Amino acid sequence: MNRDEPSGPILRAAGLVKTHRPEGGAPVHAVRGVDLRIERGEFVAVTGPSGAGKSTLLHLLGGLDRPDSGSLWIDGRQVDSFSEARWAVLRRNHIGIVFQFFNLVSNLSVADNVELPALLAGRSPRQARTDRAELLEELGLAGKENCTPGELSGGEQQRVALARALVNSPSLLLADEPAGSLDSKGTREVLRLLARFHQRGQTILLVTHDARMASAADRVISFFDGQVVDDAHLGGGRSRPEAGVADVLKLKG
Numbered sequence: 001m002n003r004d005e006p007s008g009p010i011l012r013a014a015g016l017v018k019t020h021r022p023e024g025g026a027p028v029h030a031v032r033g034v035d036l037r038i039e040r041g042e043f044v045a046v047t048g049p050s051g052a053g054k055s056t057l058l059h060l061l062g063g064l065d066r067p068d069s070g071s072l073w074i075d076g077r078q079v080d081s082f083s084e085a086r087w088a089v090l091r092r093n094h095i096g097i098v099f100q101f102f103n104l105v106s107n108l109s110v111a112d113n114v115e116l117p118a119l120l121a122g123r124s125p126r127q128a129r130t131d132r133a134e135l136l137e138e139l140g141l142a143g144k145e146n147c148t149p150g151e152l153s154g155g156e157q158q159r160v161a162l163a164r165a166l167v168n169s170p171s172l173l174l175a176d177e178p179a180g181s182l183d184s185k186g187t188r189e190v191l192r193l194l195a196r197f198h199q200r201g202q203t204i205l206l207v208t209h210d211a212r213m214a215s216a217a218d219r220v221i222s223f224f225d226g227q228v229v230d231d232a233h234l235g236g237g238r239s240r241p242e243a244g245v246a247d248v249l250k251l252k253g
């Protein structure tokens with residue numbers, strides 16, 4: 001039987017469960033039976049208080065951690081039984097991830113940080129250079145190619161991380177508190193960029209404890225104590241995605 005889904009949502013999860021078992025400590029039931037369906041082109045925020053299990057969920061969806069039980073389909077493939085190696089290939093080609101603390105390679109230049117995933121995906125050095133140059137230009141980082149991450153501001157580093165996540169044109173972008181360590185200017189930049197890529201059809205799943213940031217998305221999933229407690233489609237396929245961002249930017253000052 002073919003257990004893959006050839007078409008349909010970009011992501012589907014059924015009954016995902018994850019319990020952390022810290023050595024010497026009590027088990028933590030971080031994700032307690034999550035069903036989720038994300039359609040292509042959606043901009044979804046998962047929000048909830050600290051400790052609700054949002055990051056654990058994102059790690060499960062990106063294959064950075066494994067569920068104890070449950071099923072997961074990404075882009076039509078059933079992936080919950082994937083090996084590390086297959087997950088690595090899936091992430092390289094289909095899933096971009098940005099984190100709160102950027103996770104750039106500190107001793108590589110900006111250009112190399114962005115080109116590396118393209119080269120690993122099998123793109124020619126020339127194509128990788130072209131794609132990197134286009135993205136850095138678009139993200140306002142032209143001229144910073146030879147800097148190392150430590151020479152950039154937090155906002156610039158997060159834009160490099162975004163370029164790295166997007167260089168292989170992933171079907172799905174996962175963002176875990178991408179503005180969590182940025183000031184309000186950096187937050188605005190990240191929100192604008194997410195909105196811009198979303199308008200072009202990029203599917204985005206944003207994890208944030210910040211309800212104002214979450215309202216930039218067109219669907220907000222509230223997470224509490226390891227479970228989905230609300231799933232709100234804002235504006236029913238908002239015709240102007242920028243409207244949500246504009247509201248947030250006003251609030252952010």
Ligand SMILES: Nc1ncnc2c1ncn2[C@@H]1O[C@H](COP(=O)(O)OP(=O)(O)OP(=O)(O)O)[C@@H](O)[C@H]1O
Pocket residue numbers: 020021022028029030048049050051052053054055056057209
């Ligand atoms: N590797 C781990 N080992 C043990 N416990 C963990 C681990 N990772 C997370 N936890 C615990 O699981 C629960 C959920 O954590 P998680 O980071 O997923 O929540 P969160 O909603 O993302 O919180 P925050 O907004 O503070 O990042 C918390 O109680 C946390 O302490």
